[in-house]
Amino acid sequence: MSDRKAQGVSETAIVLEIYDRLYAAFGPQNWWPADSPFEVIVGAVLTQNTAWTNVEKAIARLRENELLDTEAMMQVPEERLAELIRSSGYYRLKAQRLKAVLRFIFQSYNGRLDQMFKTEGSVLRQKLLSIKGLGPETVDSILLYAGAFPFFVVDAYTRRIFSRHEMINEKQSYHEIQNYFMTGLSNKTRLFNEYHALIVRTAKSYCHKILPDCVSCPLGTLPGFEKQIRETK
Numbered sequence: 001m002s003d004r005k006a007q008g009v010s011e012t013a014i015v016l017e018i019y020d021r022l023y024a025a026f027g028p029q030n031w032w033p034a035d036s037p038f039e040v041i042v043g044a045v046l047t048q049n050t051a052w053t054n055v056e057k058a059i060a061r062l063r064e065n066e067l068l069d070t071e072a073m074m075q076v077p078e079e080r081l082a083e084l085i086r087s088s089g090y091y092r093l094k095a096q097r098l099k100a101v102l103r104f105i106f107q108s109y110n111g112r113l114d115q116m117f118k119t120e121g122s123v124l125r126q127k128l129l130s131i132k133g134l135g136p137e138t139v140d141s142i143l144l145y146a147g148a149f150p151f152f153v154v155d156a157y158t159r160r161i162f163s164r165h166e167m168i169n170e171k172q173s174y175h176e177i178q179n180y181f182m183t184g185l186s187n188k189t190r191l192f193n194e195y196h197a198l199i200v201r202t203a204k205s206y207c208h209k210i211l212p213d214c215v216s217c218p219l220g221t222l223p224g225f226e227k228q229i230r231e232t233k
């Protein structure tokens, strides 16, 4: 148990303090980097198991070919779609996944994202999770960043940072970790939006997998965590 927890500081207070520190250090991150909700959905599928720079190249090719549109992407042959998104890796699989998402949007909502996002959040979440190849991180990214639903996105960076601070166990399930953040911070879409982006920024800037830079990191002076951070080094 961290010193702070032992002192009776609530989990919510710690989670909010971390947010405040990261926001003060990095400012607004303006996520998700996309021009439309459909582009967010495409990016959320393409970013699976690859770096965002590879996704950007694929999105640029889709834009050049005027395919960042549900109707246009639904019409394009899957093989052609795969070719255009090649830079994102696992491109045949990702083309299949994009087509599966599109079939769902057309079969259930007549191709209308505005209709899809009128569905109650937890109902839509279950429906999206039933699409082959969409796991909770992808689905929650879509719900939060394309649909403005209050679902906290958990990724490898979240596990790394918060387990290093002994607030979660890295091996906990996705939903256990998500519940940790959402308990006490319910229905805070704006906060969840910014918080996930700030976590990604922190991990990329300081909380590297090997040799985290705790001295420079905005969380390096978080009171009560000095012991854990020393052990991380």
Ligand code: SF4
Pocket: 161, 164, 165, 202, 206, 207, 208, 212, 213, 214, 215, 217, 218, 219, 220, 221, 229, 232
């Ligand atoms: S770099 Fe150090 S202080 Fe910053 S989040 Fe990672 S473990 Fe915490």
